[in-house]
Structure formats: structure tokens, C-alpha cells
Amino acid sequence: MARSIFLIASLVLCLPAICFAQMVQDHRLEECRLHDHGLQESRRPFTYFRGKGLQLGRPEEILRSDGGYVRRWKSSEILRCTQVDMYETTLEENGLLIPRYIDAPGVAYIHEGSGILGVVYPFGGEFRQKSYVRQVNTGDFISIPDGVVFWLYNNRSEPFKFTCVADTSNAPNPGEPSKPYHLAGGKEQLVGGLLHGFSDDMLSEAFGVDVSITHDIFSRQKDVTITRAGKKFNFPYLEGTHRDGENDVAAEFTFSMHSGKADLIVPDGGWLSFVTRNKLPVLSKVGLSAVRVKLEPRAMIAPLWSPNAHQIIRFLRGDGRVEVASNDGESLLQEDLKENDVIIVPKFYPSTIIAGERGLEFIKILTSDSPTASYFAGGNSVYKAIPAQVVAEALQIPLEEEIYIRQQRRKDEVILPAVRQHEI
Known part of the structure; x- marks a missing residue:
């Protein structure tokens, strides 16, 4: 008992x-x-979220040093529900993003300048860590798995800017901001270099040096997250790809999304370039992907929904209009957006984007390494895959009218060029 x-x-x-x-x-x-x-x-x-609830607004500066600054989009209901974290980093000349790893896998898109990316990865099945150093430029896409050490450095005179998105769904605190673990740097409230968490005695024993040396190292740590190098770094081995064999799925961490590598080009409509795990295998360890799109004036993305990915969209240049619908036949968002605006479209919710008179360019991060989508309009419309009589009955229109509509846009897929007035 x-x-x-x-x-x-x-x-x-x-x-x-x-x-x-x-x-x-x-x-x-x-x-x-x-x-x-x-x-x-x-x-x-x-x-x-109906109205502006899908928009993230402007990021807030959370850190600044001589080497650069970090701005983060404030935690919101839509970020928590989609379980993503988003921030923007700017490195000034000789600015160094201190080596770190993060508790959530993430991707970054470089939208201004260029720099050096370094990654240390343990994916070769050996105890020895492998080093990857590569020049990255505007239009490049970077993918870093959680727990993998990386760093970035601006070796040019102009600012080096990149937008980062992290998937926190499997992080220790899903839906909350991701946490970086810095291998060096000073210590401030709520952030600091990991070495400060150990005693001088323990570190001197681990590194095999006198305790006075470890104490001196600690006293030199000033900057947090970003520092400015005393002199320009030189990496003579940047050219070429550092591969250890075809089976090394993490041999590449970057992918160019320039217009010269477009996967779809539509005359008078624009182009798009995408990267999934098929092009960048390391994305299978990250669970994210991306699409870069450029639309000509008044061209649009065919209305679509994704059943397996939230869409985080940042407008890079130009202007346009975004519309998002809900399953109750109401509008979640009808908004004119411009450069640097950010929205999130939840999975399953249909949306469309149409460019303004200046055209539009945007980057879309998706929370799947192999996303899928279905379209309402265009050559691959779901309506065209359903028998005509079924669609006509469902829409309560004459069969002849359904057939006429079905015959339109037969050659247009994904990107729909502007329809001239006399063609309407």
C-alpha cells in the first residue's frame, strides 16, 4: 500500500x-x-491575420559594432505559427561575422555586395572536421544546417548584406527566435562567446596552455557577434570547389540564383530560378528551399497554393500587389507592396502576386526542401485537369463558356504575361 x-x-x-x-x-x-x-x-x-497580419513590417536593429549590424524582424504571431525566424545582417568593409553555430537550420540570400563564406562541417563520416571557404556574391543562396559552424567576412569596400531565414520547428524552442552559439567574442547581457562559460583552468587544460594565456584571451574579447578585422584577410585558395567526393552531400553550401541560371524564362513575363535539394543536396539537412522571381510590368504569378511549405517572401526591387485568400472565401490580404516589404503566406492558403508598372523582383524562401504547388490558372491549372462538364457544373456556367475559358492561357505556366486590353 x-x-x-x-x-x-x-x-x-x-x-x-x-x-x-x-x-x-x-x-x-x-x-x-x-x-x-x-x-x-x-x-x-x-x-x-486578415489585413496586414501576414506582413512583417520593418526589422529592428538588435546589434551594432564597427564591423556591421544585425536587424531582426520582431517576433509575431505569424512567425510563431509558421515557426520561422528572420533577420538581416550587414557587414561593413573588413567586417567579420564571428564563427558560430545555430540551434536551427537556416538559409541566406545575398541581396547586396559580396564576401567570403566559411563553413566547418562534420559530414564526411570521419572525426576530422572539413573546411569550406568560398567567395559569395549578390544573388547567391547559402544553406547552413543546424549545429554547423560558419562565418562570413566582407573583403570588399561596399556593404555586404544578406537576409536569413531559420526553420525553428525542431529547435529547442519551436516558434521562438533561433539562438546563435559564438565560438569567440565578448560577453553582454543575453549574448556572449561560449568560452566565457568555462573557467580559465578548464580551458588551459583543454588547450594545453598556461592559464595566463587563456585569461589574456578572455580579456581581449570585446565585440559580440560582429567584429572588424585589423587588416584585410587573404584567402589564396578561394577559386574552385572544395569537394571530398561525390557522396559528400555537404560539399556545397551555396547556389547562384542569377538570371543567367533561370529555370523558366517567359517572354514579356519574366523569369524564375529555384533551388531545392535536387540542386543543392545539403538542403536535405536544412529542410528549406528558395525561388527568385523577376516579373515584367503587369505580369503575374499564377494564383497558387502549396500543400507542404509556408512561403516567406521578400520584395527586392520594384513594386506590386499581393492577394491571399482563406478557405472561407474571404481575403486575408490585398496590399500594394514595394522594395524590402516582407510577407508570409501559410501553407494551403492560395495567393498571387502581380507586378506594378516598374516590374517586380522578389525572393521566396519555402519551408520544404522539395516544395510542391498547384495553380488555379495557366497551362497547368487544376481546372484544366478536371473534366470540363464537372467544372462547368461546379461553377454553374454553360459548358461552352467553360471550354472557352479553358482554351485561354494554354501556353502560359507559372508566370503569366500581362494581357493586352484588346485580348480580354
């Missing part, structure tokens, strides 16, 4: 500790679940 009472008491005491993380996760999932018609309005989060 006493033993039974003890076991019950133990379970009662342990239950909160065991279940708290699962309860928090279940609560977040419930808050972010796509709404059902039977739920109250206050419990329909994506409906709550």
Missing part, C-alpha cells in the same frame, strides 16, 4: 515536468491550426 502511494505521488510530482514541453507545443499547434467553421473567431489565428 505504501509503495502504491509512493508511485502515485511520484507520478503526480513528475507529471508537470514530463508534460510541460508537450503541453506548450500542443497549445501552440492549437493556436496556429487552420481554423474550422465551428471555432470562435478568437480561435481562428490565420483569420485574425
Whole structure:
């Protein structure tokens, strides 16, 4: 009897500790679940985002040093629900992003300047770490798995800017900002170099040096996250690709998304270039992908939805209009957007983008390494895959009208050029 009472008491005491993380996760999932018609309005989060709730606004500066600065998009309901983190880093000349690893896999798109990327990776099946150093430029896409050490350095005179997106769905705190672990640097409130977490004695023993040396190293650590190098670095071996064999899935961490590598070119419409795990195998360890799109004036992306990926879209140049619909036939977003605006489109929700008179260019990060999409219009429209009589009956229109509509845009896929007025 006493033993039974003890076991019950133990379970009662342990239950909160065991279940708290699962309860928090279940609560977040419930808050972010796509709404059902039977739920109250206050419990329909994506409906709550109707209007500007899908927009992230402007990032806030969270760190600045002589070497550069970091701006982060403030945590919001849409970021927590889609479980992504987003920030922008600018490195000035000789600016060094201190070597670090992060608790969530991430990708970056370089939208201004160029620099040096360094990665240290353990994917070769050996105890020896492998080094990767590469020049990266505007239009390049970078992918870094969680827990992998990397650094970035600006070896040019102009600013080096890149936007980063991290997938926190499997991080220790899903939906919360990702956490960097710096291999060097000073110590401030809530951030600091990892070495400060160890004693001088322990580090002197680990590195095999006198304790006075480790103490001196600590005293030199000033900058946090970003520092400015005293003199320009020289890397004579930047040319070429550092591969250790075809089976090394992490041999490449970058992919060029310049117009010269476009996967789809549409006359009078624009072009797009995408990168998935098929082109950059390391994305299979990251779980993200990207599409870079340039639209000619008044051209548009065919209305689409993705069943397996949230879309994080940053406008790079030009202007345009975005519309997002919900499953209850209401509009979640109808907004004119311009350069540097950011929106998030949740999976399953249909959306479309049309360029303004100046044209439009944007980068889209997707939360899948092999995303899929279905389209409402164009040559690969889902309507055209359904028998005509079924569509006509569903839309309550004459069969002849359905057939006429079906015959339009037969040659246009994904990117739809502007329709001239006399063709309407």
C-alpha cells in the first residue's frame, strides 16, 4: 500500500515536468491550426491575420559594432505559427561575422555586395572536421544546417548584406527566435562567446596552455557577434570547389540564383530560378528551399497554393500587389507592396502576386526542401485537369463558356504575361 502511494505521488510530482514541453507545443499547434467553421473567431489565428497580419513590417536593429549590424524582424504571431525566424545582417568593409553555430537550420540570400563564406562541417563520416571557404556574391543562396559552424567576412569596400531565414520547428524552442552559439567574442547581457562559460583552468587544460594565456584571451574579447578585422584577410585558395567526393552531400553550401541560371524564362513575363535539394543536396539537412522571381510590368504569378511549405517572401526591387485568400472565401490580404516589404503566406492558403508598372523582383524562401504547388490558372491549372462538364457544373456556367475559358492561357505556366486590353 505504501509503495502504491509512493508511485502515485511520484507520478503526480513528475507529471508537470514530463508534460510541460508537450503541453506548450500542443497549445501552440492549437493556436496556429487552420481554423474550422465551428471555432470562435478568437480561435481562428490565420483569420485574425486578415489585413496586414501576414506582413512583417520593418526589422529592428538588435546589434551594432564597427564591423556591421544585425536587424531582426520582431517576433509575431505569424512567425510563431509558421515557426520561422528572420533577420538581416550587414557587414561593413573588413567586417567579420564571428564563427558560430545555430540551434536551427537556416538559409541566406545575398541581396547586396559580396564576401567570403566559411563553413566547418562534420559530414564526411570521419572525426576530422572539413573546411569550406568560398567567395559569395549578390544573388547567391547559402544553406547552413543546424549545429554547423560558419562565418562570413566582407573583403570588399561596399556593404555586404544578406537576409536569413531559420526553420525553428525542431529547435529547442519551436516558434521562438533561433539562438546563435559564438565560438569567440565578448560577453553582454543575453549574448556572449561560449568560452566565457568555462573557467580559465578548464580551458588551459583543454588547450594545453598556461592559464595566463587563456585569461589574456578572455580579456581581449570585446565585440559580440560582429567584429572588424585589423587588416584585410587573404584567402589564396578561394577559386574552385572544395569537394571530398561525390557522396559528400555537404560539399556545397551555396547556389547562384542569377538570371543567367533561370529555370523558366517567359517572354514579356519574366523569369524564375529555384533551388531545392535536387540542386543543392545539403538542403536535405536544412529542410528549406528558395525561388527568385523577376516579373515584367503587369505580369503575374499564377494564383497558387502549396500543400507542404509556408512561403516567406521578400520584395527586392520594384513594386506590386499581393492577394491571399482563406478557405472561407474571404481575403486575408490585398496590399500594394514595394522594395524590402516582407510577407508570409501559410501553407494551403492560395495567393498571387502581380507586378506594378516598374516590374517586380522578389525572393521566396519555402519551408520544404522539395516544395510542391498547384495553380488555379495557366497551362497547368487544376481546372484544366478536371473534366470540363464537372467544372462547368461546379461553377454553374454553360459548358461552352467553360471550354472557352479553358482554351485561354494554354501556353502560359507559372508566370503569366500581362494581357493586352484588346485580348480580354
